[in-house]
Amino acid sequence: MAEDIKIALEALNKIDASIATMQESVKKGEAAQADVQKKIDELGEKQVLFSRQLLDIQQKAQKADGSEVADKSIGAQFVNSESYKRFKGVTGVRSASAVVANKAAENPVTSAQAHLTPYRVPGIVPLETRELSIEALFPKLPTSAQSIEYLREKTFTNGAATVAEAAKKPSSAFEFELMQTPVQVIAHWTKITRQLADDAPALQAFINARMIYGVNLAAEDQLLSGNGTSPNLSGIMATGNYTAQAFKLAQLGGSGATMLDLLRISFATVNAAGYRTSAVVLNPMDWAVLQGLKASDGSYLLGSPANSFSASTIWGVRVVESAAMAQGKFLAGDFARAATVYDRMQTVVDIAAQNEDDFIKNLYTIRAERRLALAVEHSTAVIGGALSVPTA
Known part of the structure; x- marks a missing residue:
């Protein structure tokens, strides 16, 4: 024991x-x-x-x-x-x-x-990403040219009429103008270390995605509001590329008119010009104001808040929300006939180690680039401007 x-x-x-x-x-x-x-x-x-x-x-x-x-x-x-x-x-x-x-x-x-090792969440938490919706409004065609040239009908005097037997037929008059719009380049670049490129595939994917997004984000802004001064695109809201609304209060129905009446008459103006209004572009804050308009009994003019606005329409026209549209502005019309996007080169991402002193510093330069043009064929197919009811 x-x-x-x-x-x-x-x-x-x-x-x-x-x-x-x-x-x-x-x-x-x-x-x-x-x-x-x-x-x-x-x-x-x-x-x-x-x-x-x-x-x-x-x-x-x-x-x-x-x-x-x-x-x-x-x-x-x-x-x-x-x-x-x-x-x-x-x-x-x-x-x-x-x-x-x-x-x-x-x-x-x-x-x-x-020496406790923290848990590393895979990937990178990105900043906000804006939904891109403007480019999808226009038809898109590829091109291999450096500029787009097209003949646009300027005026049309229709002389067609009934004609008596053996009588002289009437003539019509047409006036054309030659239009040209250059292909412009949208690009940006950044640098990453070789160690990051070798050791973090998720980082590479993230940078590539953000680089492409950055180019397309700039393209969206240019397609909508580029001023046409090289190297900017001539966007759809540049002077001369759309019809600026200049309605009087009486045209909208008098003192009781709202912004809904402004849009109603704008749509009708496009339709009367021979087109068919397909969409209206609004800033999200302006769309929220329109959703909040109420009748005298307190009911919402655009319907109950319980209804889904995923397929939102005003007067039967689709609402396209975009932060690219300045608050207090709008644009409506037949976008499929108003303009065409020509793609000279879709967005590509290149990476190299021979830029400046990248080789010495073990750096990589990443560049994203795109080339495109916007040809506005029918400025009367779209109408827009100030989203406000005139005072007189």
Whole structure:
């Protein structure tokens, strides 16, 4: 019995020494805290097992000869153990996990010492991305030319009429003008390190996506409001490319008129010119104002807020929300007949390491580029301007 007790005590002391050694390795930064803690927990289970075996041996010895085995009860063994001497002052029988907790309390290991690695979320959280909706309003054609030239009908005097037998037929008069619009370049670039390019494929994909988005975002703004001064496109809202609304209050129905009446008459103007209004472009804030218009009884003019506006229309015309449209402005019309987008080169992304001193600095230069033109064939097919009711 005495030999069994000795073996159990030696095993317990070895476990205590192993735990102390592992804690010291964590403090010195030689081992990861998570790995050490796992091993300590395993040793703690063995420590509890040996303690129970020791108690069982003592109880059997007492039953055998009625003695207390030289006062070697579990309590006496604990207070005389090496563990208790190292942590003197703490009373009560404790498990292995309690001993480890007190060791950590005396010499706490900080997260900096343990070199804990944070969880890295895959990819990159991007900034806001604006929905691009203007370019889709126009038909698109490819081209290999540097400029687009087209003959546009300027005036038409229709002389067609009924004619008596053997009488002279009437003539009609046409006037044409030669129009030309250049293909313009929209591009931008940025630099990344070679290490990022090699070690972070997600970053490469992110940059490529943002580079393409940046070009198409600039193209959207140009197609709508480019002023035509090179190298800008002549956008659909440039002077001469659309019909500017100049309605009087009486045309809209008098003093009770709202912006809905302004749009109603604008649509009718386009339709009367021989086209068919297909869409109206509004700034999201202006669209929200129109949605909030109420009748005298408090009901919303455009319908209950419970209704979905996913397929929004005004007077049967589709509403296209775009932050590219300036607040307080609108544009409506037959966009499919008003203008055509010509693509000389769709957006491409190139990467090189030979730009400037990139090779020396281990950098890559990424460039995104697109070439396109906008040919406005029918300025009378679209109408727009100030989204406000005239005062007179």
